[in-house]
Amino acid sequence: MLPVITTAGLTKHYGTVHALTDLTVEVGAGVTGLVGANGAGKSTLIKILLGLLEPTGGHASVLGHDIEQGGQEIRRLVGYMPEHDCLPPDVSASDFVVHMARMSGLGSSAARERAADVLRHVGLDEERYRPMGGYSTGMKQRAKLAQALAHDPQLVFLDEPTNGLDPAARTDMLRLVERIGSDFGIAVLVTSHLLGELEQVSDHVIVLDGGHLLRSSATGDFLRRTGSLLVEVVGTETERDRLGEALARRGLTCRPRGPMVSIDPPPPELAREGAAHDLIRDVAADLGLGLMRLQPDRGHLEDVFLQEGVTRA
């Protein structure tokens, strides 16, 4: 299958500010996460790919079209959800999405039908007839997403779709992003500054730092690399510490983290897949502790920077 996006040596400098430097990556179908701290060059990359910005150097193509010649054709085939606010407050989501679908070339009846469908898929129901100025952040994000999907693009750029959302809305949004990539069959490039949340939904993750490519690999690789575990048992600090001390005696390096115990990647004798898990299971059973959480430690962006920083130095 052809890659959805390819870039070669893509560079963008604003005067002395280097927003992107010599970026060479490939993005395939499904959901691809683009991670980096604020100002890492994520939004710049998306704008270049949309043809809204001209790169200082290098090449890129989107859906087989070169960004320099095929800008208009690309914009016909992709959807874009910007990071910032972009909704006029006095228009209803329904009217707005219909209008935006028409701006992508759909006829009036097709635009109406698709807008209604897409708004249902993103989860805006009765409120879609109200002016968007009164929307909560979650509803605004949904409306922004709906306009990006209205014309049935082959690829969507989602810039920080979970920004400002509370945990419930964040989970919903991530699930939606996952569905767009799998059920809807639309390739997704989604940015975030939280690696943890992109791990849950993306097949592939690209990490940018200060405009440089730090890493581009399948999501599973990130998880395997971390290797730490988080364990929580029912009770107070007393129970937490009992568990931690018992695990430490069995050869695991433990430290308390809030109500949980954080366990470092196991030593070689416990490196077999599942060995550490079984050990935790057995210790909990022996001590009669209620095990209420056992999960891999969600890697944070900072961790990746830490690791990569060492290898790059």
Added chain:
Amino acid sequence: MSTLVLDSASRWFGNVVAVNDVSLSVGPGVTGLLGPNGAGKTTLMAMMSGFLAPSSGHVTLDGQPVWRNTDVYRRIGLVPERELSFGYLTGRQFVRANADLHRLPDAAAATERVLEVVDMVEPAQRRLDTYSKGMRQRVKIAAALVHDPSVLLLDEPFNGVDPRQRMHLMDLLRRLGDQGRTVLFSSHILEEVERLARHIEVVVSGRHAASGDFGAIRRLMTDRPVQYAVQSSDNRTLATLLMAQESVRAVSLRGEHLDVQVDDLGSFAVSLPGLARQHDLTVFELSPSDESLESVFAYLVAR
């Protein structure tokens, strides 16, 4: 030392009830006001800072009403969520203007002192519109602290601030709380509140859902029907075993996971490790799949 008290305070806008009969009292130390978006946190904050009259009930600071009482601002420092639109001022000019508005005897010294507290001395001669989000937040806090208030109210102070600056702000607020100030901040992110506040007040859909020590509430939160995602070396076998447990209401397979609905977390958690060991199953992952504030607190409200 000051105490902010809400006594059966409600606020409605037409038929929309944003805050519904909330009674609470905020004393010295750091308190987190926690709730999902749209729960009424901003409305509560506006009432506490005197920018909204309660439709019914009372909001008082040390016994004095807050609404239309400009004197309370001698004791309150407010950090609104709104952006600064004074982009044409430098950080120092902005803080100094706040000091002057309080008619501080030595406004210049107070300005420098507070700029140091938020670690903004060096960028203070730059215009506000050149600041990053985190710098603007710190200048806003400096402006709110310049008259050494006993109460500091912050509306969503960490929104849009990147992780490094967030840590910095949290340290600052913790220090202020340790000094015996009443620090109240609102947030919709559980982890933020967890890291900063010992005492929390929770609002859901305009109602006061929970109040008290963070740890205690967290324990209450676990004592409820929960949904778990479990991944093991043999999901089907584990499903059969779990279904036989009285604490489990339902089990279903979803992709590589088992979705388990648990009625009694305590006995489920205790029996699971033994059960798995007995049948030689490796539990790769066990995590509550429904930890969102809304669902957690919806349960507390419904009780």
Added chain:
Amino acid sequence: MTSAVFNPTIATLALQALLGRRRFFLLLAFPVLLIGLVAVVTALTDGAAAYEILPRLGYPLVLPLVAILAASSVLGPEVDDGSIAYLLSKPVNRYGIAISKWLVALSATLVAGALPILVAALITGDGTRATALFVGAAVAGTAYSALFLAIAAVTRHAVIASLMFVLIWESLLGNLFTGVAWLSIGQWGLRIGHELSDQLPDPANLPWAIGASAVVTLVGVWFAGDRLRSFSLRGED
């Protein structure tokens, strides 16, 4: 309650809001245009012809436009985006805020509106006529700035509302129906100026003109202060 009438800090901030942005140049354009025009015309022809510019253009259009710009600059944007909360979360008398902001708007109106009219009128000769017109402009500018400040405190569309008042009510309808003069700030000013020079028209009676100007000014500033006293922040939720 602090009983400060004038708050220098508020006034300084208002002044910075007025001078620190691009709109300052818009404000500056008015006097430059007016004085330049009158000077050029006087040089090319004579003062009598040049004077005609003032009652036709300077007084009915430039003066109120300057007042609109000044009043909406010192209050409008802050109320609009809620950042006035930074000023209001202080132990400062709300009427004091209104008065301080009004004084800044008034000064701007006098400096960029009334003073250029005086200078321009002096260029055309006849000092008495110039003084009379200046007094009229000062009176009208006072009432205008208070009225537009009050409008800026209530509606986000303050500029449009104020413009409609000046262009449609005072200019268009005022030219068609003489009765409008009784409810026209510009005409009250002219009536007061008429006391000094007969060359100004006499559209209404004097006590009415004085009384009405005073009432509009006082009520306008008081009303703006009262709106600030009840200023409410509403969240997104």
Added chain:
Amino acid sequence: MPEIPTGGPRTGVIHDLGYRRYDGPRDGSATIARTLFTTGLRHAYGLGRSGRSKVMPFLLLAMSVLPATILVGVLVLTPATSLPVSYADYTNQTQLLVSLFAASQAPVLFSRDLRHRSIVLYLARPLGATAFALVRWASMAVALWAFTLVPTVLLFVGALLAGLDTSDQVAGMLKAVVLQAGLAVLVAGITGAISSVSLRRGFAVVGSVMALIVLTGVVTAVQAISASEGAESASVGVGLASPWSLYSGLANAWDAGITTQVPVDGAWVPAYVLVTLLLSAGCLLGLVARFQKVGSR
């Protein structure tokens, strides 16, 4: 895909409500531009927007139609051989209303998208910044033209009903319509350029009022004074400086029923035409540059 139920009476079908791909036709850029144009035109009159945004445009339209209605009434009831005001001059006489319409509605088309940043959503679609700016401008120009056209047509119908000479009326009316089109092009460019720079509605309106009403006041005053002083070419020359004096100057030159202080003739006529064109083109270039700059941010 939904299946058509076939066969026996007791069948049922559950339709798939999942995401559906769209493989229907997609319009080209020209059609998209036409849609954007129509929407912009409607929005200039508050159509398809909130009830409150219809108040201003229709209030102004009603005020500009009212005198024409009265004139037509008088014309039909009393014997007359000509209209008391020419078609072109009617627009000139109501210039305050036309100017206010342009000043208050230009921010709707040129500030809103920039202020709320929805411009980015447009620019991420097939139409580019240049096309967007041009289409917006076309919407505004046509909205303005329509604003002047309504009372003109009303007067024309009234004149025919009153039995005035048809060929005279047709000629006068057509001349006015062409002149109004030129005016609309120019004023749309000026107010559009101002609104796209000043995103606060209030300041955009004051800016436009300055460029249209105050400037015209200045020009008229200077024209009158130079004419009375006998400086005729100065009087005509100053007329190049404001859109309304350009309009009345051109109407005078074309014998469309407007009398200026000093007749516009000879080499002044091409000068007036040229300045009108250059000014319009300049505003358009400014608009395009502005939207391109914002789009790349």
